[in-house]
Amino acid sequence: MVRASEEDREAIRESVRRICAEFPDSYWREIDKASAYPQAFVDALTRSGYLAALIPEEYGGAGLGMMEASIILEEINRSPGNGLACHAQMYTMGTLLRHGNESQKRRYLPKIATGELRLQAFAVTEPNAGSETTRLQTSAVRRGDKYIINGQKIFISRAKQSDLMLLLARTTPYDALKNKTEGLSVFLIDMRETGGRLDIKPLEMMFNHHTNILFFEDVEIPVESLIGEEGKGFRYIIDGWNAERILVASEAIGDGRWFVDRAAKYATDRVVFGKPIGANQGVQFPIARSYAHVEAAALMRDTAAGKFDRGEKCGAEANMAKLLSSEAAWEAANACLDAHGGYGFAREYDVERKFRETRLYSTAPINNNLVLAFLGQNVLGMPKSY
Numbered sequence: 001m002v003r004a005s006e007e008d009r010e011a012i013r014e015s016v017r018r019i020c021a022e023f024p025d026s027y028w029r030e031i032d033k034a035s036a037y038p039q040a041f042v043d044a045l046t047r048s049g050y051l052a053a054l055i056p057e058e059y060g061g062a063g064l065g066m067m068e069a070s071i072i073l074e075e076i077n078r079s080p081g082n083g084l085a086c087h088a089q090m091y092t093m094g095t096l097l098r099h100g101n102e103s104q105k106r107r108y109l110p111k112i113a114t115g116e117l118r119l120q121a122f123a124v125t126e127p128n129a130g131s132e133t134t135r136l137q138t139s140a141v142r143r144g145d146k147y148i149i150n151g152q153k154i155f156i157s158r159a160k161q162s163d164l165m166l167l168l169a170r171t172t173p174y175d176a177l178k179n180k181t182e183g184l185s186v187f188l189i190d191m192r193e194t195g196g197r198l199d200i201k202p203l204e205m206m207f208n209h210h211t212n213i214l215f216f217e218d219v220e221i222p223v224e225s226l227i228g229e230e231g232k233g234f235r236y237i238i239d240g241w242n243a244e245r246i247l248v249a250s251e252a253i254g255d256g257r258w259f260v261d262r263a264a265k266y267a268t269d270r271v272v273f274g275k276p277i278g279a280n281q282g283v284q285f286p287i288a289r290s291y292a293h294v295e296a297a298a299l300m301r302d303t304a305a306g307k308f309d310r311g312e313k314c315g316a317e318a319n320m321a322k323l324l325s326s327e328a329a330w331e332a333a334n335a336c337l338d339a340h341g342g343y344g345f346a347r348e349y350d351v352e353r354k355f356r357e358t359r360l361y362s363t364a365p366i367n368n369n370l371v372l373a374f375l376g377q378n379v380l381g382m383p384k385s386y
């Protein structure tokens with residue numbers, strides 16, 4: 001990993017800001033209105049190399065650390081934009097990097113780094129297996145030199161904007177297992193080679209998020225698609241959770257800072273009853289309070305990312321960063337909306353769009369209840385609810 005100095009980090013921050021400045025409020029507003037994919041933005045980010053921040057240099061990436069990747073996503077969300085359009089590549093790639101064999105890494109990582117291949121889709125959730133991942137039913141049955149996939153996945157984001165998809169599927173029936181965390185396997189699927197047997201149907205969501213329901217009907221994939229050992233997939237996915245939590249926390253922090261900046265500016269400019277509304281403590285204090293909470297969450301994120309980069313255990317910090325930042329962003333979103341009065345609901349102010357977008361971080365990729373359960377049970381040693 002490249003050891004970045006504070007100056008390097010500031011340079012990354014500035015450079016991401018410059019890219020984002022080319023995509024102003026109006027760009028994101030129109031994309032949202034048309035439910036379109038921000039392709040021009042994703043292309044610019046890919047060209048800059050920042051999407052390949054976490055891919056080691058030997059595989060064509062920037063070889064940066066979690067702290068730098070966090071800064072990149074934070075700055076995207078601090079702009080009018082949103083990293084959700086392309087963030088999955090950063091952490092999904094980690095499963096391939098940590099558990100793939102050398103030939104898989106050489107085959108895919110350099111092309112992912114240049115953008116020639118897009119790895120934006122990560123398929124875990126099913127209609128009957130959301131928080132309880134070990135219940136998933138989509139099956140992968142080995143037949144000769146192929147696996148045959150059957151089943152259904154839901155909420156699989158960017159499947160239509162991706163070439164590759166990381167899939168978690170069952171290779172041993174649930175009832176045949178002693179240890180219920182085994183029997184699941186990870187596959188890297190090339191969706192362009194599924195012979196029309198993978199049906200992708202877009203879902204309409206609360207905000208412009210390209211998520212889908214997937215139907216696998218006898219989808220044949222080569223055995224070489226298996227990542228690591230058969231049956232160990234759940235452990236491989238868990239290995240990636242800390243990175244995912246830290247990166248999602250960074251997006252929430254970016255949103256939080258955007259809301260605080262916009263709210264403070266509007267509250268200073270808008271005059272009602274002969275004075276700026278921000279002079280009233282009823283308007284000022286919620287903004288100031290959410291600012292304090294966003295900055296505190298950022299410190300926890302920094303701690304988590306620092307530990308991650310030093311190879312230290314960071315489960316508690318990564319989970320706390322995700323919890324605190326999603327709550328702080330939501331608090332800032334409400335303070336910003338309230339400060340804007342009726343204008344907060346008008347599309348041209350962009351507050352309502354960011355408001356819809358930022359609500360996701362409390363729910364996905366993992367619900368905050370499950371984060372609290374991790375802290376209560378795994379960190380504090382209290383009894384398990386499941």
Ligand SMILES: Cc1cc2nc3c(=O)[nH]c(=O)nc-3n(C[C@H](O)[C@H](O)[C@H](O)COP(=O)(O)OP(=O)(O)OC[C@H]3O[C@@H](n4cnc5c(N)ncnc54)[C@H](O)[C@@H]3O)c2cc1C
Pocket residue numbers: 121122123124125129130131132154155156157158205209211360363364365366367368369370373385386
């Ligand atoms: C916009 C969006 C994009 C997504 N993208 C992806 C994607 O790309 N890939 C993917 O695989 N998934 C994706 N997801 C799915 C997401 O990860 C799941 O929604 C999430 O894991 C929760 O699962 P669920 O919706 O089935 O909720 P459920 O598991 O049904 O839970 C419902 C509620 O019950 C609570 N709950 C359940 N058990 C407990 C307990 N023991 N203690 C306390 N509370 C509990 C949960 O916290 C939650 O509040 C996406 C979801 C959304 C909304």
